[in-house]
Amino acid sequence: MKLEDLMTAGVVAVKESETLGEAQDRMESLDIHALPVTDAFGILVGIVTSEDLLRGHEPTLPVSRVMTSPVHTLPPDAEAVQAAEIMREHRHHHVVVLANQRIVGIVSSLDLLKLLA
Numbered sequence: 001m002k003l004e005d006l007m008t009a010g011v012v013a014v015k016e017s018e019t020l021g022e023a024q025d026r027m028e029s030l031d032i033h034a035l036p037v038t039d040a041f042g043i044l045v046g047i048v049t050s051e052d053l054l055r056g057h058e059p060t061l062p063v064s065r066v067m068t069s070p071v072h073t074l075p076p077d078a079e080a081v082q083a084a085e086i087m088r089e090h091r092h093h094h095v096v097v098l099a100n101q102r103i104v105g106i107v108s109s110l111d112l113l114k115l116l117a
Contacts, residue, residue: 003076011103014037016063020058021059042102045067045071047096072092074086080112087112
C-alpha cells in the first residue's frame, strides 16, 4: 500500500520558535502524538512528539531545543513497508510524508498496525 493511501493529510505543524507548552496544547486539543516542526518559511526542520514532552522540560522552552532533527521522510508514492522499516530501524513512531519539500502527510506506527486488522 502506498503512503498516500495510508497517511493522515492536512497535517498540523508547529514552528521551531513556538514553545513546548504551545506544542503540548496543540497535541492535546487535536488528540495527536507528534507535530512536524517547520522554520519561518514552512520548511520541515524537525519533529516533536508527546514522548519529548514527557521528559520534564520547561514549557517555555522553544520546540527547537528538544525536537528530533533530521526527520525521516518519504514521498507519497513510497510503500508502507518502507515507513515500517524506517520506524523499526530508528525506533521512531512517525514518518513525515513530503512532496516537493512540503509536508503533505504523516504516517504513524498505529497507521501501520491498522493494516494488520
